[in-house]
Amino acid sequence: MSHEFELAREWFLSGRRVDMGELAESRSISRATLHRRVGSRDRLLGEILWSLSSASIARLLPSCAGRGASGVADFVSGYVRVANESPPFRDFLRREPERALRLLTTRASVCQQRTTAALESLLAAEVAAERLVAPLPVPDLAYLLVRIGESFVYTDVITGDAPDAEKAHAAVTALLT
DSSP states (O other): OOHHHHHHHHHHHTTOOOOHHHHHHHTTOOHHHHHHHHOOHHHHHHHHHHHHHHHHHHHHHHHHTTSHHHHHHHHHHHHHHHHHTOHHHHHHHHHSHHHHHHHHHSTTOHHHHHHHHHHHHHHHHHHHTTSOOOSSOHHHHHHHHHHHHHHHHSHHHHTSOOOOHHHHHHHHHHHHO
16 A cells, blocks of 8 residues: 555544645645545545455454354444444544545445445355345345445435444344345
8 A cells, every 4th residue: 555545544544634635745746646646536535445444344254254144134234333433434424425425335436346245255155055045146135235234324414314233234134034
């Protein structure tokens, strides 16, 4: 990872807005050089968000694998809980809700694509081991479960209700059992 990425990630984690002009200035480089190194601000933020998400996934997967529908529900709700309990993430969501939703919930999102792929791997393993009967093709099911999780992370931005990992758990359990 580049020094620019690491600094931007530090800023994000401290609740500071990641401003490309300030980031370039702090590294004594031009904005054009910064853009060549890290891409656009959206790309940089997407990669920062993914770095946090991938760490959560790595912590969650070992305890969820091998448990069928229950493990999958625990994975989705655990992911929702981690996001909901992350002050830097919640700060970003409050500060830039439209950008956060675009970066996290669209099919073009690196976070959504990679999270869906991780969940697809978990589902495929559970189906192959006959611990889970998938009600949809595994890629579609993975996408749907990610969308369910997203619904309970961004609830406050979308409807004004409080985010709720337990509702995500109940929804996933209902779909898979």
